[in-house]
Amino acid sequence: MVNTHYPTSYEEALELLSIYKPTIIAGGTDLMVRKRAWSDLPTSFDRDILLVGQLEELNYIDRQGSNIHIGAGVTLEDIMDHFHTPTLLSEAVKIMASPAIRHSATLAGNVVNASPAGDTLPVLYVLNSVVVLESVEGIRHVPIDTFITGPGKTIINDNEMIKEIILSGHKFNHSVYRKVGGRKADAISKLSVCMIMDIKKGIIQNFRAAFGAVGPTVVRDVTIESKLIGKSLVWLDENIEEIGKWYEQIIKPIDDQRSSASYRKACTINLLTDFIKHIKHHA
Amino acid sequence: MVEVRFELNGETIITKEDPTKRLLDVIRTSFGLTGPKEGCGEGECGGCAVLIDHKIMNACITPLGNVHGKSVVTIEALAKTQRGQTIRKAFETHGAVQCGICTPGMVIATESLLHANPNPTEAEIREGLSGNLCRCTGYNMIVKAILSLVEKEGSLW
Numbered sequence: 001m002v003n004t005h006y007p008t009s010y011e012e013a014l015e016l017l018s019i020y021k022p023t024i025i026a027g028g029t030d031l032m033v034r035k036r037a038w039s040d041l042p043t044s045f046d047r048d049i050l051l052v053g054q055l056e057e058l059n060y061i062d063r064q065g066s067n068i069h070i071g072a073g074v075t076l077e078d079i080m081d082h083f084h085t086p087t088l089l090s091e092a093v094k095i096m097a098s099p100a101i102r103h104s105a106t107l108a109g110n111v112v113n114a115s116p117a118g119d120t121l122p123v124l125y126v127l128n129s130v131v132v133l134e135s136v137e138g139i140r141h142v143p144i145d146t147f148i149t150g151p152g153k154t155i156i157n158d159n160e161m162i163k164e165i166i167l168s169g170h171k172f173n174h175s176v177y178r179k180v181g182g183r184k185a186d187a188i189s190k191l192s193v194c195m196i197m198d199i200k201k202g203i204i205q206n207f208r209a210a211f212g213a214v215g216p217t218v219v220r221d222v223t224i225e226s227k228l229i230g231k232s233l234v235w236l237d238e239n240i241e242e243i244g245k246w247y248e249q250i251i252k253p254i255d256d257q258r259s260s261a262s263y264r265k266a267c268t269i270n271l272l273t274d275f276i277k278h279i280k281h282h283a
Numbered sequence: 284m285v286e287v288r289f290e291l292n293g294e295t296i297i298t299k300e301d302p303t304k305r306l307l308d309v310i311r312t313s314f315g316l317t318g319p320k321e322g323c324g325e326g327e328c329g330g331c332a333v334l335i336d337h338k339i340m341n342a343c344i345t346p347l348g349n350v351h352g353k354s355v356v357t358i359e360a361l362a363k364t365q366r367g368q369t370i371r372k373a374f375e376t377h378g379a380v381q382c383g384i385c386t387p388g389m390v391i392a393t394e395s396l397l398h399a400n401p402n403p404t405e406a407e408i409r410e411g412l413s414g415n416l417c418r419c420t421g422y423n424m425i426v427k428a429i430l431s432l433v434e435k436e437g438s439l440w
Binding site: 004006025027028029032033036039040042043045049051053054077097098099100101103104184185186 | 285287301302303304305307308312321324325326327329332335338339340341343344345346348349351352392395396410411413414415
């Protein structure tokens, strides 16, 4: 028999977490499906449940310096409409799921779910996001690429929960988010890409690219990115194919019911080279 | 024992049912409101849609505990309001109802959309309905019905 814990404050939630090591539910849009039973029967959770969707203390979006802090309880719809939300994240959320799902699902849920196809993840990787974990023992700040270790796997301890996600509020010269899915709404991605570039006087200052659903976790390679920094637009133009080849070597998608490995790879590289060509025309 | 308190169609409800129970089961079984339907049971079809604080949500994946302190409105109560009646007339006029199983969800989606955006474009209407599946109409009649509300009855929202 599993018990449901229903805290009235964040502090109480942390105490309950340390005692019962429960499964945490905010919006429930993933877990309620994964653990569903027949109509009218209790859900099939195998551990105690801690409901946190009602905790108003986690429902905030703040700007501190150049960083945006998004509380674990904020729904996707509220993130999409908020004036502090970076454009890239708004764009990604806008084409996620459906209005009904966005009204309940949270960004923290998308992160801790750690699906290779999680739609917000490429954006969070590009924005150098940090996951803030809290337990009764204290707070940890973990970069998103360290936090997620594999499909559905993270380094969260069973007495911890996500308090907030911190992301860079920097405005980029060029940025793009693209999702390729079977239909526009309610579709799990075949692949998704997020890329940014800053250019000053014809020289690349900043380049980042993250690819979703083409590996066990989101793919981002800072070594390749650093090869572009300091280079000119002329160099960029001459090396589009070469850059594509660098990424071809590190992108290792799989065949599954949504798409094939070869389609995913070709499409990802095309979106990357398209972004670079677009910059050449608009720089 | 945990107590969940919420408003259901204007009535205050205090229940000791398990907060992880699906809101849809509570609405249909405990309160006999069968307007919200169970279609897919996984938040994809919108058959179970209800309004929670004026926003469309899928009752089949909403834990009861998540509506604590909130207002839940089902098609039964919406249908009695002037807005509900107006949406109903528009759906009738434009042939937006065929077999009818998606209709409660579609009407809820319409109310949620117009509440947030009283003057949506056709693209915004289609986006607003994107979580509700209809296998009969091909959607065009539903979109036309909502467009007619935007053009004629904008003041209601």
